[in-house]
Amino acid sequence: MDLAVTEMTNWAVDLIDVRKTYGRRIQALGGVSIQVGRGEIFGLLGPNGAGKTTLVKIMMSVVRPDSAYGTVLGRPIGHRGKLARIGYLPESHRFPGYLTGAQVLDFYAALAKVPRQKRAANVEKWLHRVGMTQWASTRIRKYSKGMMQRLGLAQALMNDPEMVVLDEPTDGVDPVGRRSIRELLIELKRAGTTVFLNSHMLSELEMVCDRVAILVGGMVARQGTLKELTDHTLEYQIRCGGDVAALTEKIQGLGGRCEDGAVILAGHDPQKLNALIDVLRAGNVLIDSVEPRRFSLEDILVEAMGAETGAGAAAAPIGIARHAT
Amino acid sequence: MQLWALIVDGFRQAVDSKIFWVLACGTVVIMLALLSIGFEEGKAVFLFGAFETESGGYNPMFELGRSRLVGVIIYYVMSLFLGWIGVVLMIIATADLIPGMLQSGSVEVLAAKPISRWRLFLYRYLSGLVFVFLQAALFIGLTVLVMGFRWGVWRPGLLASIPLLVLMFSYLYCVSAAVAVKTRSALACVLITIGAWVVFAMVSQAPMLMEAFRMEKSSRLYRVVYAVSWVPPKTGDLPILAARFAHAGTSSDVLPESVLQSGGPQQREDFELAREIEERQLKQPPVYSIGSSLLFEAVVLGFAMLSFARTDF
Numbered sequence: 001m002d003l004a005v006t007e008m009t010n011w012a013v014d015l016i017d018v019r020k021t022y023g024r025r026i027q028a029l030g031g032v033s034i035q036v037g038r039g040e041i042f043g044l045l046g047p048n049g050a051g052k053t054t055l056v057k058i059m060m061s062v063v064r065p066d067s068a069y070g071t072v073l074g075r076p077i078g079h080r081g082k083l084a085r086i087g088y089l090p091e092s093h094r095f096p097g098y099l100t101g102a103q104v105l106d107f108y109a110a111l112a113k114v115p116r117q118k119r120a121a122n123v124e125k126w127l128h129r130v131g132m133t134q135w136a137s138t139r140i141r142k143y144s145k146g147m148m149q150r151l152g153l154a155q156a157l158m159n160d161p162e163m164v165v166l167d168e169p170t171d172g173v174d175p176v177g178r179r180s181i182r183e184l185l186i187e188l189k190r191a192g193t194t195v196f197l198n199s200h201m202l203s204e205l206e207m208v209c210d211r212v213a214i215l216v217g218g219m220v221a222r223q224g225t226l227k228e229l230t231d232h233t234l235e236y237q238i239r240c241g242g243d244v245a246a247l248t249e250k251i252q253g254l255g256g257r258c259e260d261g262a263v264i265l266a267g268h269d270p271q272k273l274n275a276l277i278d279v280l281r282a283g284n285v286l287i288d289s290v291e292p293r294r295f296s297l298e299d300i301l302v303e304a305m306g307a308e309t310g311a312g313a314a315a316a317p318i319g320i321a322r323h324a325t
Numbered sequence: 326m327q328l329w330a331l332i333v334d335g336f337r338q339a340v341d342s343k344i345f346w347v348l349a350c351g352t353v354v355i356m357l358a359l360l361s362i363g364f365e366e367g368k369a370v371f372l373f374g375a376f377e378t379e380s381g382g383y384n385p386m387f388e389l390g391r392s393r394l395v396g397v398i399i400y401y402v403m404s405l406f407l408g409w410i411g412v413v414l415m416i417i418a419t420a421d422l423i424p425g426m427l428q429s430g431s432v433e434v435l436a437a438k439p440i441s442r443w444r445l446f447l448y449r450y451l452s453g454l455v456f457v458f459l460q461a462a463l464f465i466g467l468t469v470l471v472m473g474f475r476w477g478v479w480r481p482g483l484l485a486s487i488p489l490l491v492l493m494f495s496y497l498y499c500v501s502a503a504v505a506v507k508t509r510s511a512l513a514c515v516l517i518t519i520g521a522w523v524v525f526a527m528v529s530q531a532p533m534l535m536e537a538f539r540m541e542k543s544s545r546l547y548r549v550v551y552a553v554s555w556v557p558p559k560t561g562d563l564p565i566l567a568a569r570f571a572h573a574g575t576s577s578d579v580l581p582e583s584v585l586q587s588g589g590p591q592q593r594e595d596f597e598l599a600r601e602i603e604e605r606q607l608k609q610p611p612v613y614s615i616g617s618s619l620l621f622e623a624v625v626l627g628f629a630m631l632s633f634a635r636t637d638f
């Protein structure tokens with residue numbers, strides 16, 4: 001019993017077998033289990049329609065799951081009171097246009113049960129932090145997309161949450177803005193806030209996430225720390241001088257291939273690599289460098305999608321393959 | 326705190342619509358018009374003295390005259406400008422409160438706050454009623470003051486019309502709220518609510534119409550219609566309830582004798598019947614009208630809340 005409790009509270013988010021079907025047919029989530037550690041930046045990635053938003057909405061009790069077990073901040077999913085400790089920025093959010101920026105923050109914070117004095121202080125603090133102070137008393141119907149996004153972030157932080165859940169926070173934000181959002185996330189993490197991030201923009205996540213889960217077609221395809229997921233080698237690239245062409249057959253026999261002045265060996269197999277080097281050395285080829293190339297998050301995503309949608313899909317876009325045949 | 330925030334926000338949204346200003350200007354114009362009427366020594370003076378006539382049966386020196394003046398205000402000024410035009414404008418002004426909240430992008434933020442769905446819905450609904458309350462309080466409060474200071478007719482019982490109007494509006498607003506949950510369209514809310522208003526009025530007045538056409542009260546049709554007439558909310562009962570609280574008599578008491586005596590014997594008989602029906606309504610305890618209407622409202626709201634609580638946004 002005690003053990004179960006500590007295990008429960010170790011995770012900020014511990015979801016087990018979350019399922020959701022919209023209407024009769026559209027299965028958005030087919031049994032998703034993910035764990036998010038306290039104080040880490042967690043990235044949920046996947047292509048559009050993978051079910052990321054649905055999962056987040058279930059955590060925030062905006063959508064009712066067909067079945068879901070587990071906890072969010074140590075409380076069962078759907079616990080209303082705990083929502084006061086979570087900040088949430090929905091995907092393509094909209095705030096009432098008749099309010100000013102400061103009024104928006106105050107209104108939503110009041111609904112999050114932030115006491116009045118705290119609200120006044122936090123409006124100032126977060127508007128300043130997202131660089132919107134001079135727009136505080138402008139009605140938000142005059143705001144640009146980027147400004148709305150910054151205000152949305154401030155809104156999610158108004159209750160000084162234990163965890164913030166951000167659904168595509170960099171959507172419609174220019175590169176400079178994206179960079180400052182990234183910095184904000186890192187700052188939050190330093191302050192001990194758990195950050196749960198949804199994104200289909202891979203490069204951004206790679207830079208800040210401690211752990212990621214890849215969601216494809218409503219299922220978790222991969223989950224782990226960035227290091228765990230990307231730390232195995234995709235291929236070796238051997239740069240060399242001399243006549244490689246003569247050795248082509250032998251190289252191919254070992255599973256390698258020649259590509260503009262370099263020999264490429266796919267997979268992570270040091271035995272094969274050494275055998276290949278022996279062949280090259282025996283052929284009097286001068287080896288310049290041997291470089292392992294690692295998986296990027298993008299490679300992993302493409303690979304995961306390929307596994308999901310069937311072989312070949314990852315190698316060539318489905319549309320092209322179909323047109324060719 | 327959450328209730329206050331939602332009510333303030335609802336008010337801000339309603340004020341943001343142009344209808345708010347139309348309502349406010351309308352109130353000012355009507356108050357000026359009432360102010361322009363005065364009574365001096367048996368004469369009624371209009372437009373600050375531009376015209377004058379004998380005040381006749383409306384002399385506020387006498388109790389009968391005072392009651393008739395209050396009746397005129399209730400049956401003609403208030404029920405026309407506030408009870409009809411005002412209510413239509415207020416239906417429009419408040420129509421977007423719930424659909425606006427339910428727009429995709431907005432509703433997710435609200436639904437993820439530590440407040441239950443039914444509370445969120447109910448508070449928002451109340452914010453619409455608070456808006457109407459303030460509008461009605463302004464109109465009726467000013468009317469009472471004008472009547473008191475300008476005419477010397479003090480009838481604080483008229484203030485009961487403020488909650489009565491809010492009550493009557495709530496009968497209609499529950500329809501608007503339910504439509505909002507189902508369609509999320511302010512336009513649909515306005516159209517269906519006004520349509521429902523017409524239907525409510527027709528159904529709940531049907532037995533009286535049948536009586537006016539001298540249908541046998543013991544006939545089966547009459548009894549069925551009479552039973553059904555209790556189902557919809559009694560939106561048409563506002564003037565009669567207001568008159569009851571302000572001790573103003575029926576709508577025919579308000580008219581001068583000359584009007585009542587004009588016309589043929591047939592018309593006079595119709596008048597008598599109408600007066601008889603109204604008098605019966607006046608004597609009926611308000612709890613029948615209000616209770617049955619609130620029951621209807623509770624059912625509609627319950628349905629709307631249930632539907633709201635079960636929606637995936």
Ligand SMILES: Nc1ncnc2c1ncn2[C@@H]1O[C@H](COP(=O)(O)OP(=O)(O)O)[C@@H](O)[C@H]1O
Nearest residue numbers: 022026028047048049050051052053054055638
């Ligand atoms: N309210 C809804 N009603 C019906 N289907 C929905 C609804 N929301 C999402 N879906 C469907 O569920 C699937 C997952 O969507 P979503 O969770 O938005 O994915 P993502 O955020 O990863 O793009 C999609 O096929 C989408 O069309």
Ligand SMILES: [Mg+2]
Nearest residue numbers: 052053054091
């Ligand atoms: Mg999404």
